[in-house]
Amino acid sequence: MKTEGLTARLNSAGLLRTQGLIGGKWTDAYDGKTIQVLNPATGEVVADVPCMGGKETNDAISSAHDAFYSWSNLTCTERSKHLRTWYNLLISHKEELGQLITLEQGKPLKEAIGEVNYGASFIEFFAEEAKRVYGDIIPATLGDRRLLVLKQPVGVVGAITPWNFPLAMITRKVGPALACGCTVVIKPSELTPLTALAAAELALQAGIPPGVLNVVMGNAPDIGNALLASSQVRKITFTGSTAVGKKLMEGAAGTVKRVSLELGGNAPCIIFDDADLDVAVKGSLAAKFRNSGQTCVCANRLIVQEGIYDKFAEAFSKAVQNLQVGDGFSEGVVQGPLINESAVQKVESFVQDAISKGAKVLLGGKRHSLGMTFYEPTVIGDVKSEMILSREEVFGPVAPLMRFKTEEEAISIANNTNAGLAAYIFTNNIQRSWRVTEALEYGLVGVNEGLISTEVAPFGGVKQSGIGREGSKYGMDEYLELKYVCLGDMNRK
Numbered sequence: 001m002k003t004e005g006l007t008a009r010l011n012s013a014g015l016l017r018t019q020g021l022i023g024g025k026w027t028d029a030y031d032g033k034t035i036q037v038l039n040p041a042t043g044e045v046v047a048d049v050p051c052m053g054g055k056e057t058n059d060a061i062s063s064a065h066d067a068f069y070s071w072s073n074l075t076c077t078e079r080s081k082h083l084r085t086w087y088n089l090l091i092s093h094k095e096e097l098g099q100l101i102t103l104e105q106g107k108p109l110k111e112a113i114g115e116v117n118y119g120a121s122f123i124e125f126f127a128e129e130a131k132r133v134y135g136d137i138i139p140a141t142l143g144d145r146r147l148l149v150l151k152q153p154v155g156v157v158g159a160i161t162p163w164n165f166p167l168a169m170i171t172r173k174v175g176p177a178l179a180c181g182c183t184v185v186i187k188p189s190e191l192t193p194l195t196a197l198a199a200a201e202l203a204l205q206a207g208i209p210p211g212v213l214n215v216v217m218g219n220a221p222d223i224g225n226a227l228l229a230s231s232q233v234r235k236i237t238f239t240g241s242t243a244v245g246k247k248l249m250e251g252a253a254g255t256v257k258r259v260s261l262e263l264g265g266n267a268p269c270i271i272f273d274d275a276d277l278d279v280a281v282k283g284s285l286a287a288k289f290r291n292s293g294q295t296c297v298c299a300n301r302l303i304v305q306e307g308i309y310d311k312f313a314e315a316f317s318k319a320v321q322n323l324q325v326g327d328g329f330s331e332g333v334v335q336g337p338l339i340n341e342s343a344v345q346k347v348e349s350f351v352q353d354a355i356s357k358g359a360k361v362l363l364g365g366k367r368h369s370l371g372m373t374f375y376e377p378t379v380i381g382d383v384k385s386e387m388i389l390s391r392e393e394v395f396g397p398v399a400p401l402m403r404f405k406t407e408e409e410a411i412s413i414a415n416n417t418n419a420g421l422a423a424y425i426f427t428n429n430i431q432r433s434w435r436v437t438e439a440l441e442y443g444l445v446g447v448n449e450g451l452i453s454t455e456v457a458p459f460g461g462v463k464q465s466g467i468g469r470e471g472s473k474y475g476m477d478e479y480l481e482l483k484y485v486c487l488g489d490m491n492r493k
């Protein structure tokens with residue numbers, strides 16, 4: 001279907017919101033400036049949205065601050081019900097939300113609807129967790145005292161989210177924030193703001209009060225600086241590049257804000273000689289080519305033991321060849337376009353660097369004949385540690401294969417990076433799976449499985465891949481302060 005027809009349908013469903021949300025009011029940029037949102041598969045303009053900056057952000061922060069007292073004083077059951085209603089609305093609009101994601105982000109519609117289910121699952125999970133913010137009673141060391149620990153919401157949260165999961169990276173932050181009693185100012189990526197705005201519309205329909213959830217977008221540095229400078233914003237949560245994460249961490253120091261950072265990865269996917277070949281091919285295919293390779297947990301290096309290397313390379317390349325590339329709205333497509341031209345140029349430069357240093361293209365290796373930002377699903381053999389492909393995140397549909405001899409060597413290659421988000425191993429040896437899992441310096445490890453993200457498990461990295469965890473019961477801690485209370489003179493009758 002053409003972009004125009006889809007936007008008309010989404011508009012009539014009330015889900016094509018093209019203004020920011022401040023204090024419950026749909027708002028243009030104060031100076032009237034706008035930016036275009038493009039369909040990466042066709043280059044067509046999907047919509048114009050406001051190009052907001054510091055002033056709008058400060059107003060959004062004030063609204064979130066004003067709403068904080070009443071929202072945080074609702075009972076946990078009331079907050080839980082609001083979140084549950086929001087979840088129901090997200091699910092009942094999953095088709096339209098999926099279409100919006102495909103329109104502005106490009107991923108295939110089936111995968112986009114999968115993201116809606118995944119994204120909504122965080123709201124459902126945290127609707128339930130809202131009722132489990134337990135404190136503690138500590139045995140006192142003095143007889144006339146009683147010691148307690150209260151958990152309280154941190155306050156206003158600035159949530160800065162990326163384009164690769166236009167819905168799920170918002171809900172994974174906003175779900176626990178709202179469950180704990182925090183209010184939020186969301187800054188979605190300028191490339192994919194429409195899904196965020198539709199989700200915000202559904203939050204309003206769910207009865208989440210004005211000001212609890214605000215959305216501003218446009219001039220990213222101005223918005224970021226306003227969030228960092230405000231002493232009313234008590235926490236920044238961010239998913240995106242390591243470079244930007246470091247700047248946010250530095251900026252947050254000015255007001256000593258808390259930060260949660262989900263940053264870049266360089267995921268190793270280790271295939272041992274004793275792996276089941278079919279399981280390894282299926283798992284590494286999923287870990288590499290999800291979202292056309294544009295996730296922080298995508299396998300970035302397939303590290304394959306020498307005894308299985310040739311067999312794996314052949315079977316894997318065959319499977320990659322079958323991946324259908326095209327517009328995410330076309331039937332059967334499993335690989336959409338990359339997000340924009342600079343993403344393709346980055347992939348091209350990484351591949352050229354590897355070829356110039358002796359790597360071999362086993363499949364693909366160039367732009368797709370569809371043009372635009374489509375790139376051929378690619379497999380590159382004989383990749384070495386000095387090549388950029390193995391050192392930095394390619395964030396595209398390119399699978400570099402590296403060879404190793406021993407388990408120790410595999411662990412050393414895998415850990416030889418500043419990143420530490422996700423890692424995958426394929427082996428049928430149970431002792432090895434445990435040993436290697438313990439030795440990997442990563443926040444998430446998949447054993448004989450390439451798709452491991454779920455709302456019930458903690459997601460986050462070590463080393464320069466970030467700070468904090470999202471999802472699961474641990475995700476709540478990021479939005480809570482501990483308050484120690486000492487009751488004295490407790491022996492008086």
Ligand code: SIN
Binds near residue numbers: 294297453
């Ligand atoms: C990401 O790429 O940042 C998130 C991926 C996921 O949630 O699985």
